[in-house]
Amino acid sequence: MQRWVFETLLASSAYxxxxxLTFEILMPLQNIFFPEYPSHASLLFxxxxxxxxxxxxxxxxxxxxxxxGVFLVFAMVGGWDVFLPSRLFAMAIAVxxxxxxxxxxxxxxWDLFPNPHQRPxxxxxxxxxxxxxFLVSGLxxxxxxxxxxxxxxxxxxxxxxxxxxxxxxxxxxxxxxxRSGLISREE
Amino acid sequence: xxxxxxxxxxxxxxxxxxxxxxxEELSPVERDxxxxxxxxxxxxxxxxxxxxxxxxxxxxxxxxxxxxxxxxLVQKGYMSQSGxxxxxxxIVHGPK
Numbered sequence: 001m002q003r004w005v006f007e008t009l010l011a012s013s014a015y016x017x018x019x020x021l022t023f024e025i026l027m028p029l030q031n032i033f034f035p036e037y038p039s040h041a042s043l044l045f046x047x048x049x050x051x052x053x054x055x056x057x058x059x060x061x062x063x064x065x066x067x068x069g070v071f072l073v074f075a076m077v078g079g080w081d082v083f084l085p086s087r088l089f090a091m092a093i094a095v096x097x098x099x100x101x102x103x104x105x106x107x108x109x110w111d112l113f114p115n116p117h118q119r120p121x122x123x124x125x126x127x128x129x130x131x132x133x134f135l136v137s138g139l140x141x142x143x144x145x146x147x148x149x150x151x152x153x154x155x156x157x158x159x160x161x162x163x164x165x166x167x168x169x170x171x172x173x174x175x176x177x178x179r180s181g182l183i184s185r186e187e
Numbered sequence: 188x189x190x191x192x193x194x195x196x197x198x199x200x201x202x203x204x205x206x207x208x209x210x211e212e213l214s215p216v217e218r219d220x221x222x223x224x225x226x227x228x229x230x231x232x233x234x235x236x237x238x239x240x241x242x243x244x245x246x247x248x249x250x251x252x253x254x255x256x257x258x259x260l261v262q263k264g265y266m267s268q269s270g271x272x273x274x275x276x277x278i279v280h281g282p283k
Contacts, residue, residue, distance in 0.1 A: 056200075057193050114196035116226040117243045119219075122204040170201040 012069030045157035049165025
């Protein structure tokens with residue numbers, strides 16, 4: 001139980017932080033550098049990376065772990081509209097699609113979940129992220145009836161968001177190692 | 188899976204990314220030994236050479252290559268020899 005609470009706190013916090021970074025820093029920058037871009041969607045949507053990596057690490061438990069964070073972000077963006085059926089459906093899509101894709105791969109004989117006796121495959125995780133993005137973008141656009149430009153923007157934002165989140169984590173670990181002396185010892 | 192091992196798995200994922208992007212610091216054999224050592228160190232504080240060489244990730248590595256890579260890991264600071272009297276015991280460093 002304590003582990004579930006910890007996972008939920010961690011995954012939801014990561015989702016909220018990634019969303020705040022996306023909406024408060026990256027999107028204003030996007031509006032400065034691409035003012036003519038017609039879509040309001042982010043071209044670097046970091047929360048997609050949190051969804052995919054949470055599903056990879058936690059499996060089905062990521063649905064519960066992400067739900068509070070996703071609800072909070074939807075409430076921040078849409079206010080009381082968060083209780084509209086379309087928003088609730090969009091939230092369900094946001095939290096459930098990535099684990100469904102990972103488990104579908106597993107059932108098809110391609111188990112990508114962490115295994116201590118196997119090297120993880122980041123390109124496979126990226127692949128799942130891309131498939132998840134197609135599904136999430138398609139279903140979300142169906143729910144909200146958005147234009148095709150939005151669909152393309154969602155796809156670009158999700159894929160770049162996952163890649164740059166992983167790159168950010170890589171440099172985060174590198175920085176942590178350097179500070180804790182792991183890298184400096186070898187130099 | 189414990190929280191630490193999730194962090195380890197995440198770190199391993201980033202390391203596989205590092206390899207593709209050409210940012211790697213460890214050779215493939217060194218990395219496999221390090222992964223195996225990290226996995227074994229979850230059960231005990233110290234990792235024994237005997238257990239390490241039998242790990243599924245390391246089984247296909249020849250003994251001379253294994254010991255060369257192990258020595259290199261120690262030199263690079265990823266592992267260190269245990270202070271206890273027995274030789275062939277190592278402590279894995281990070282993720283903390």
